[in-house]
Amino acid sequence: MSTPVHTRTADPTLERVLGRLLDDGQLAWLAPHLDEMGRVAVTELEDAARTADVNPPRLRQWDPSGDRVDEVVHHPAYRVMEEIAYDRFGLAAMSHRPGVLGCPTTAPHVAKYALSYLFVQAEFGLACPVSMTDSAARVLRLFGASEFSEAIDRLTSTDREHAWTGAMFMTERAGGTDLAQTETVATDCGDHWELEGRKWFASNVAADVVLTLAVVPGQGEGTRGLGMFYVPRTTPDGRRNSYTIDRLKDKMGSRSMASGEVTLHRAWAQPVGELSRGFLQMAEMVNVSRLSNAMRSAALMRRATREAVEHARGRVVSGRALFDQPLMRVTLLSLALQAEAALTLVLDTAAVLDAADAGDARARSLIRVMTPLAKYTICKEARRVTGEAMEVRGGNGYIEDWVDPKLVRDAHLPSIWEGSSNVIALDVLRCLRRDASHRVLADHETTRLDAVTDVDAQPAAAWLRARWARLRARGEELLTRPEARQQALVGSYARDLATTMMATSLLVQADHDLARQAGSRTLLVAYSWLLTLDGVPVDELAVAQEELAAVVDGGHVAAGAVEALLAEAGWAGA
Incomplete structure (x- = not known):
């Protein structure tokens, strides 16, 4: 059982971020496909995903004549999911060939990850083959376009009879x-x-x-x-x-x-x-796949948070809905903030990947460190968010009739695939040593903050600029340490870089929303996240808890809510 909520219209973040990262033409093209994926995700895809999950593939090694065939036999439900992912929506093809879903050009990575994010909220497992098919086509296109033209054509086909994975x-x-x-x-x-x-x-x-x-x-x-x-x-x-x-x-x-x-x-x-250069070429495939892992973890967080919210609204305890009870509001606010920060960072990273593929050398340097940072933090946090959401549902959350156990199981995998957390942190360390990525990243994020114009957002921008200066200096100091200490310390440093990237992205999004007179709801979210970075526990954010409905649904917050939030925290800014 699961809550049949349209995965696009129930998301308070996705459309806002896409409105900042895509131009009007791209948005007009993408919007109906997001609507359709949101509908499909909670109907036929959800049904097929649950069926395939309890009917896993089996290996048929021999045919009746005794010949070795090594055939993997999937349940028909898996084939339904393949048709949706590869054929109907072209998730593995749209970054490589124009015309997919009627797009006049190859689709931006931002659009691909947005559609995939909705897909994964129903089905995580198939997203791995989709990502590897997409990444394999990318690597062959980059390093062997003429020799492997047929393979590229078939890996990017939207015709199941012709397509390869x-x-x-x-x-x-x-x-x-x-x-x-x-x-x-x-x-x-x-x-x-x-x-x-x-x-x-x-x-x-x-x-x-x-x-x-x-x-x-x-x-x-x-x-x-x-x-x-x-x-x-x-x-x-x-x-x-x-x-x-x-x-x-x-x-x-x-x-x-x-x-x-x-x-x-x-x-x-x-x-x-x-x-x-085999290892370096494979790194291109791995790095893109790592971003896909972060996207999938963000999707699991969104689904888990939505399940928890809907349950809390429908469950009455001691005469009050759980959603209206103070301690539950603390829990739900924590989940919602994590889910929003994760998606915003994933899509901002995808936009940098688009710029890198367009030939921007600075973006190429940035994506090399942004991707492992996103994977390191988002994939780890997905385990906590899905576990907390399971607990919100109580005993039913532990029962396989509900989606929570599947979300928890799936959430443990992205931290392992394409490098466990420690491996990813050490990769970040290599970026610091080889490319001075702490400087490149701090400069990039500071430039974004310099462009924040709204008067209510500028105190946060000043605070974050100071934080980035400290993180840059911390990176310099880290690299002076002995090798063993560098390795021991880089995990916490990577997390601080990633969570500060999230804060920057949330604030840039809030500034964008305010400029378009879309209200201060995202600014409330951005300040709530920033305050947690400044050491304020979520349970102290009483104003954000009072505005929980707007946070989880995307509505407008009360006038003066942001000012009240900062006043109650005694926040002095930069």
């Missing part, structure tokens, strides 16, 4: 996230290569196109010795490629989608791009 097989039993321990070996056979090895956690295991890493003998040690390879499920002469699916993983969440263990037996492969 993609995957990346990187994790190995010995290495995990330490790709330097990759044991799969590539052998040059003249007109192709052959791969020998074992991949331990391969999601979308029956994909038509696999991108993977393998050791190229004589190329170097560690990640320098890795090349990227294209491994099709079917070889050019029509044979099933020489790798086996040994078993499927029995996962805690994301149960609709097949992950498995794979052994490559001299599998046919082709190198992608420069063999000596």
Whole structure:
């Protein structure tokens, strides 16, 4: 059971942020598709997702004649979801080819992630193959457009009969996230290569196109010795490629989608791009996939928050709706603030990715650090938000008839996929060392704050500029520490960078809304978030709690609410 609330119209954040990041033409094109996805998400997609979740895929290794086939058999409900994602909405195609959903150009990443965000509120598992198909097409387009034109065409097709799906097989039993321990070996056979090895956690295991890493003998040690390879499920002469699916993983969440263990037996492969840059090329795929993980976590937070709000409004305890009871308002406000901050940061990061793809060198540098920061913080927070929302529903929240257990299970995965939290924090540290990303990010965010014009938003802008100056100096000091201390401290530093990015994005959004006379509701949200960064607990934000209906629904707050919020907190600004 779940609350049948249209996922777009029930969202107080999405349309406001899109109004800031997209132009009028893009908004006019996207709006009806958002409406349709919002409707589909709570009807046919929701039904198919729940059915597929309790009917996970199974592995059929042999046919009746005893021949090895390694076929993954999905429930028909999974095929319904594929048709919605790949064909009807073109989620894996719209960043690569014009015309998807009638868009005259390739769609902005912002639009793709907005549609995907609505989709994931009903189905998390399939979003992984969709993201990897999208990312595989991106990598092939960047590093092998002419050699892999057919694969790119089929990965970006919206016709199920013609389309392919993609995957990346990187994790190995010995290495995990330490790709330097990759044991799969590539052998040059003249007109192709052959791969020998074992991949331990391969999601979308029956994909038509696999991108993977393998050791190229004589190329170097560690990640320098890795090349990227294209491994099709079917070889050019029509044979099933020489790798086996040994078993499927029995996962805690994301149960609709097949992950498995794979052994490559001299599998046919082709190198992608420069063999000596295989690891760096794969990083392009991983980084985009990390942003998708952050988006999916934001979607889980939104769904969980909406479920909690609707339950609290309908549940009467001691003669009063839970929604109107003070302690519950504290809980719901905390969930709503996290969900709004997460989505705003995800879409702002997607806008930077759009700028980077358009050739903006500064944006290229920014996206390299913004993506791991978003993943690090949003994916971790999704576990808390979904867990709290389950608790709001009480005993029913623990029962599989309701959506909460599925949200909690799924929320634990994004922090692990494409690098666990510690791995991501260490990646942020590499960005600081190599690109001075703390300076680039602080300068970028300060420039955004300098553009804030509303008089009521300017005290927050001044406070945040000072905070960014301190974070920049903290980054400089961090890099003077011994190696071990840098590693120990970078996790908390990454979180502070990310939460301050969220505060900046919320304030920029509030300034945008005020300029368009859309009310001060977003400013109240921005100041509430900022106050928590300044050490004020959520339970002390009495005015924000009183305005909870406006916060969760997107309505107007009472006149003077922002001033009252700051007065009760005794906030002195910068």
